Amino acid sequence: MTSRKTEHETPAGPDLSRRGFIKSWGAGAVAVTVGGGYQAQAAEAEEQPLAAEALSRVELDVNGRPHSVLAEPRWSLLHVLREELGLTGCKPGCERGECGACTVLLDDVPHYACQVLAVEAEGRRIETVEGLLDGETLSALQAQFVKEDGLQCGYCTPGQVMAAEGLLRRNPDPSPDEIRSAMSGNLCRCGAYAHIFNAVAAAAKVRKG
Amino acid sequence: MPTEETETQNIEGQTPFTQAPDNPAEDKAEPWGEQTRIVGRRHGRIDGFERVSGGAVYPSDVSLPGLLHAAILGCPYPHARIKGVDASAALKLPGVHAVISSADADANPEWHQGGRIFNDTCRYEGEPVAAVAADNPYIAADALKRILVSYEELPYVSDMESALADGAPKVHPDGNTVKTDSYSRGDLKQGLEQAAVQVSGQYRTASEMQTPLERHGCVARWEGDQLTVWESTQGVYAVQSRIAETLGLPLTRVRVIGHYMGGAFGSKLDAGGYSIIASVLAKRTGRPVKLFVSREQTLLTMGNRPPTRMDIRLAARQDGGLTAIEFTGRGASGAYSAGGASLLDWLAKDLYQCDNVATELEDVYINAGPARPFRAPGYVQCAFAVEQAMDALAEKLNMDPVALRLKNIPKGSPAKDNLPYTTDGLRLCIEQGAQHFGWEAARAEAAKRQDGPIKRGVGMAAANWFVGDGGPPCTVIVRLYADGTANLNMGASDIGTGTRTVMAMVVAEELGLELDAISVENADTGTCQYATPSGGSKTVPTEAPTVRRACLAVKDQLLDMAAKQLGAGRDQVVFAGSEIRTADGFESLKIRDLDRLSNQKVVVGLGERRHNPDDVSITPFAAQFCELEVNTRTGEVKLLRMLGANESGRVINRLTWDNQLIGGVTMGIGFALTEGRVLDGPTGKLCNANWHDYKLPTALDIPPELISDPVMLNDDQANIVGAKGLGEPVTIPTAPAIANAIYHATGVRPMATPINPLDLLPRLNQET
Numbered sequence: 001m002t003s004r005k006t007e008h009e010t011p012a013g014p015d016l017s018r019r020g021f022i023k024s025w026g027a028g029a030v031a032v033t034v035g036g037g038y039q040a041q042a043a044e045a046e047e048q049p050l051a052a053e054a055l056s057r058v059e060l061d062v063n064g065r066p067h068s069v070l071a072e073p074r075w076s077l078l079h080v081l082r083e084e085l086g087l088t089g090c091k092p093g094c095e096r097g098e099c100g101a102c103t104v105l106l107d108d109v110p111h112y113a114c115q116v117l118a119v120e121a122e123g124r125r126i127e128t129v130e131g132l133l134d135g136e137t138l139s140a141l142q143a144q145f146v147k148e149d150g151l152q153c154g155y156c157t158p159g160q161v162m163a164a165e166g167l168l169r170r171n172p173d174p175s176p177d178e179i180r181s182a183m184s185g186n187l188c189r190c191g192a193y194a195h196i197f198n199a200v201a202a203a204a205k206v207r208k209g
Numbered sequence: 210m211p212t213e214e215t216e217t218q219n220i221e222g223q224t225p226f227t228q229a230p231d232n233p234a235e236d237k238a239e240p241w242g243e244q245t246r247i248v249g250r251r252h253g254r255i256d257g258f259e260r261v262s263g264g265a266v267y268p269s270d271v272s273l274p275g276l277l278h279a280a281i282l283g284c285p286y287p288h289a290r291i292k293g294v295d296a297s298a299a300l301k302l303p304g305v306h307a308v309i310s311s312a313d314a315d316a317n318p319e320w321h322q323g324g325r326i327f328n329d330t331c332r333y334e335g336e337p338v339a340a341v342a343a344d345n346p347y348i349a350a351d352a353l354k355r356i357l358v359s360y361e362e363l364p365y366v367s368d369m370e371s372a373l374a375d376g377a378p379k380v381h382p383d384g385n386t387v388k389t390d391s392y393s394r395g396d397l398k399q400g401l402e403q404a405a406v407q408v409s410g411q412y413r414t415a416s417e418m419q420t421p422l423e424r425h426g427c428v429a430r431w432e433g434d435q436l437t438v439w440e441s442t443q444g445v446y447a448v449q450s451r452i453a454e455t456l457g458l459p460l461t462r463v464r465v466i467g468h469y470m471g472g473a474f475g476s477k478l479d480a481g482g483y484s485i486i487a488s489v490l491a492k493r494t495g496r497p498v499k500l501f502v503s504r505e506q507t508l509l510t511m512g513n514r515p516p517t518r519m520d521i522r523l524a525a526r527q528d529g530g531l532t533a534i535e536f537t538g539r540g541a542s543g544a545y546s547a548g549g550a551s552l553l554d555w556l557a558k559d560l561y562q563c564d565n566v567a568t569e570l571e572d573v574y575i576n577a578g579p580a581r582p583f584r585a586p587g588y589v590q591c592a593f594a595v596e597q598a599m600d601a602l603a604e605k606l607n608m609d610p611v612a613l614r615l616k617n618i619p620k621g622s623p624a625k626d627n628l629p630y631t632t633d634g635l636r637l638c639i640e641q642g643a644q645h646f647g648w649e650a651a652r653a654e655a656a657k658r659q660d661g662p663i664k665r666g667v668g669m670a671a672a673n674w675f676v677g678d679g680g681p682p683c684t685v686i687v688r689l690y691a692d693g694t695a696n697l698n699m700g701a702s703d704i705g706t707g708t709r710t711v712m713a714m715v716v717a718e719e720l721g722l723e724l725d726a727i728s729v730e731n732a733d734t735g736t737c738q739y740a741t742p743s744g745g746s747k748t749v750p751t752e753a754p755t756v757r758r759a760c761l762a763v764k765d766q767l768l769d770m771a772a773k774q775l776g777a778g779r780d781q782v783v784f785a786g787s788e789i790r791t792a793d794g795f796e797s798l799k800i801r802d803l804d805r806l807s808n809q810k811v812v813v814g815l816g817e818r819r820h821n822p823d824d825v826s827i828t829p830f831a832a833q834f835c836e837l838e839v840n841t842r843t844g845e846v847k848l849l850r851m852l853g854a855n856e857s858g859r860v861i862n863r864l865t866w867d868n869q870l871i872g873g874v875t876m877g878i879g880f881a882l883t884e885g886r887v888l889d890g891p892t893g894k895l896c897n898a899n900w901h902d903y904k905l906p907t908a909l910d911i912p913p914e915l916i917s918d919p920v921m922l923n924d925d926q927a928n929i930v931g932a933k934g935l936g937e938p939v940t941i942p943t944a945p946a947i948a949n950a951i952y953h954a955t956g957v958r959p960m961a962t963p964i965n966p967l968d969l970l971p972r973l974n975q976e977t
């Protein structure tokens with residue numbers, strides 16, 4: 001019941017903290033989002049509610065580097081990655097958790113960055129498509145997206161790449177059906193799915209060596 | 210929303226400018242022939258790195274110092290009069306810089322069809338009422354909520370039938386008919402009398418929405434009286450001229466840049482109201498402004514494929530020869546004239562040989578977002594009717610559906626006075642596709658799998674597309690540098706089809722260079738040559754011959770230099786790969802070793818698109834084949850495999866060709882099975898204004914086997930590259946191929962899209 005609270009405490013940040021914000025946010029949303037952890041926080045009655053548009057310091061671990069940004073508690077991780085950190089590989093498609101264009105990894109697991117608050121992402125390992133490169137060298141997965149032409153307009157592509165990266169980290173040797181289902185949370189209106197599957201399958205082979 | 214003129218200009222391939230008089234009508238050059246070095250290979254994109262690394266800067270990624278974020282307030286009703294807009298509370302919000310609305314005459318220029326950007330009467334849900342510019346998108350959203358608008362709700366119509374009923378509420382004062390049209394050849398009555406059999410049916414298709422992944426929008430910045438707009442668009446020059454015209458600016462004061470763009474499918478051929486709103490807000494605030502509409506607004510206001518109702522009758526002799534085709538089609542433009550029935554009868558009158566044809570079209574206003582061109586406008590809808598009617602006719606004649614089509618292949622375009630085709634592409638697509646798909650065996654095998662609740666079916670459909678020929682105007686420049694590398698400068702956007710890569714391959718082929726020696730700059734009116742928007746499957750056949758023409762102009766100059774340097778006659782020197790040789794083969798020079806080139810530093814070749822020959826019809830063709838299963842207990846359709854055979858002349862890049870095919874089929878699957886705009890009867894509002902309720906095909910919706918099977922031929926009559934358009938033909942036959950396979954499996958004919966279990970199941974229970 002308690003782990004999230006400790007994760008969110010940031011020694012460097014001012015003690016306004018997002019706890020106050022979360023309390024003012026309403027228990028319904030809290031319960032849906034993360035279950036018991038936040039409800040426990042909401043019980044701390046002495047916290048002052050924090051105005052939704054007040055800036056607070058948020059410490060983020062993005063692509064292996066620490067970042068300290070001033071953010072409103074309501075800002076999505078998508079917004080902060082793009083507008084505060086300039087990581088525009090993370091794309092807005094719907095901003096309602098329907099398309100996957102904004103997919104990033106949190107602790108190796110694909111998440112829609114538009115559905116994660118920046119404050120929620122504290123203490124997690126955040127990875128964006130830019131983080132897969134080694135300098136100017138594409139990762140094997142990205143290189144296979146180019147080789148197999150797993151894209152057309154390319155707008156959904158960073159999200160597709162991150163969903164595939166998440167898949168290959170948890171399952172280095174996916175079957176065709178596992179690839180299809182792992183990629184099914186990422187829309188491609190250009191309809192390049194068949195080539196995307198080829199790219200993911202080829203990347204799995206290359207990664208196995 | 211595009212006007213009718215825009216659509217005509219972009220889709221029907223008519224050119225907005227007359228051709229330069231000194232441009233000869235004929236474009237001739239030695240064809241490349243069968244043995245090409247680069248062209249025809251599978252090539253990853255030259256901008257692949259940018260697209261997979263997150264480094265590609267799309268217009269929605271553009272950030273500038275002082276950038277403000279704008280948002281649009283849309284009308285919540287399908288039809289309403291605006292009685293007042295009070296923005297005072299919004300303007301008091303910290304971080305809000307400007308609010309504009311119809312109350313603000315200076316910020317409300319004239320827009321399409323006699324209207325303005327903000328109209329006092331809103332005719333569709335989501336129509337712009339006001340817009341704000343603020344420090345960030347969150348504040349902009351807060352500000353929208355503080356704008357108080359008082360509306361008077363007006364009666365509305367949201368479907369074609371009620372729009373045409375007596376006493377229906379009027380969308381515009383003149384009534385709800387946008388226009389009607391008709392066509393005929395031969396004598397329909399006689400054709401019907403000659404027939405041994407007839408089939409008829411009424412087919413309907415739901416409105417399909419483009420919803421590209423990158424939303425519609427732009428970033429606008431003024432520097433004095435110079436406006437620069439980074440816009441997600443298919444055509445930077447089209448956007449430039451629309452903005453200039455609307456704001457009363459000279460063309461040279463408006464620069465439009467669209468290096469990358471995240472999809473469009475016809476919905477970004479022109480500037481949008483957002484382009485004007487962003488420019489006005491930027492002027493007013495003295496700050497650059499980014500305006501990308503919300504996803505909900507793209508579904509409400511950024512175009513759609515019009516819904517249709519189509520009645521078709523086919524008549525044939527006992528041997529299958531068609532004697533008559535009668536087609537009546539109705540489509541809804543939406544709240545403004547937007548091609549609701551545009552091209553809707555073309556497949557009926559142009560796909561098969563038939564002497565007696567009559568068609569009628571009607572375009573209707575309803576209180577819903579205006580249509581925009583959508584990948585093969587009219588054709589996708591018409592194919593659903595024509596190709597299912599052909600299937601029904603084959604059954605009635607006891608003929609194989611492939612054989613019936615082969616019986617009716619025209620030698621020239623029936624709707625263009627039989628103007629001869631340059632290829633026998635329709636036959637080739639059908640024959641090759643049927644063979645590689647294993648049509649006969651699959652049909653026979655499926656017929657055996659009819660026990661139990663899971664029924665198997667196999668179906669096919671064919672298509673052509675009437676503007677796969679491209680044409681002027683188009684200008685490109687190729688620069689060859691002293692080190693032997695080359696730069697291509699063209700205005701055309703790469704909308705995801707791989708235009709940059711394909712054109713770089715043309716340059717590499719013609720100049721004897723490797724692909725990595727070519728750089729491309731495109732889609733910027735400030736620095737690039739003129740191009741019409743990338744759409745209508747005309748980009749490759751328009752740009753590729755022009756690019757080759759520019760390369761030939763470069764080579765001409767190089768040959769002059771070489772002849773001088775070698776002391777040979779001009780007709781004594783020839784190109785051999787990246788070298789120039791004397792005709793006797795004794796002397797040769799590398800291009801890099803040309804003295805004149807190393808002094809001059811660069812050779813500039815200009816290419817202008819010349820006219821197509823006017824004595825032939827340059828037409829791409831397609832056929833698709835589908836095998837599927839229908840669960841008769843649930844009504845679910847499971848696609849097992851599909852194959853698409855296309856004849857679009859020369860294949861320049863096999864990899865991006867295949868990608869077009871799989872993308873077109875995937876989009877066709879959505880049209881057939883899952884996509885459809887739902888307008889609520891009691892409120893007239895859009896029920897599925899998001900991607901949860903509006904169902905795009907996902908990774909799980911495509912068949913495990915999806916095969917691209919190009920008909921390999923070089924259409925050297927078409928142009929000096931031999932290539933025709935591909936982007937639309939790949940999506941036209943998909944829905945009827947699926948529908949015909951469903952019929953084959955179940956004996957139930959799908960009469961409407963989307964063919965979903967809810968509609969299919971009751972009919973399966975009744976009819977089987």
Ligand code: FES
Nearest residue numbers: 093094095100114
């Ligand atoms: S933008 Fe996050 S899921 Fe669409």
Ligand code: FES
Nearest residue numbers: 152154188189190
């Ligand atoms: S590549 Fe365009 S949406 Fe996927």
